[in-house]
Amino acid sequence: DTAVSQTPKYLVTQMGNDKSIKCEQNLGHDTMYWYKQDSKKFLKIMFSYNNKELIINETVPNRFSPKSPDKAHLNLHINSLELGDSAVYFCASSQDLVSAGGLTFFGPGTRLTVL
C-alpha cells in the first residue's frame, strides 16, 4: 500500500551518462514534485506538476527534464550527468493546486552517485 514510490532506490553511474528515475503515487493526487537533497541535507524544490502540466521549474539545468505521462506518474530524466548531480532525489505529491504545497507526501528517495 505504498503511497509514493520511486525506482531505483540507488543509482550509480559515470559522468556523461543519461539516466532516469521513475515515480508513481497511488493517492489520487493531482500535484507531484521533484526535490533534490544535497550532502548538506538541504531539500530544494526542482519541479512541480499539476495534472500533468509543469507549474514550477526552478533554476535547474536543462539537462534535467521531467515527464508526466499521467497524473499518477512523474519521471525525471537527466542528461550528461555531472559530479554535482550526486544527491538524493525525492518525488512527492499533494492533493491539488489549492492545497498544493499543503499536505505533501514523499517517496523513499533515489540516491544518485555520479563517478
Place this chain on the structure above:
Amino acid sequence: GENVEQHPSTLSVQEGDSAVIKCTYSDSASNYFPWYKQELGKRPQLIIDIRSNVGEKKDQRIAVTLNKTAKHFSLHITETQPEDSAVYFCAAKDQAGTALIFGKGTTLSVSS
C-alpha cells in the same frame, strides 16, 4: 519567492529535556507551515502542521506555535526520547501555493 530560515542547525539535549526549533519565513501570504522529521536514510515524514488561522497546535509531546505578525513559527518537543533523534525540517507554502519551501534542517540528538 518564499525564503525560510531555520535555527539552530544542530541541537543536543538530554533525554527528558525539551527541544525548541525556530523558523522564520519571508512571504506574508504563506498560510501553511508543516514540520517534517527525517531519520537517517529515510524519507521526510510529516509530524505536525499548522495553518495561518491557528496560533498553536499540539499532538502529544510535540507542539507548533505560529506568530503571523513576526512571521515565525516554532516546534516544541517535550520529554525528548532517543528515538526523537533525527533531522527536523520546517517548511512554508509559497505565495503561489505551488510547493513547500524548506528550511535547512536541524539535527537533533537526544542522549540517554
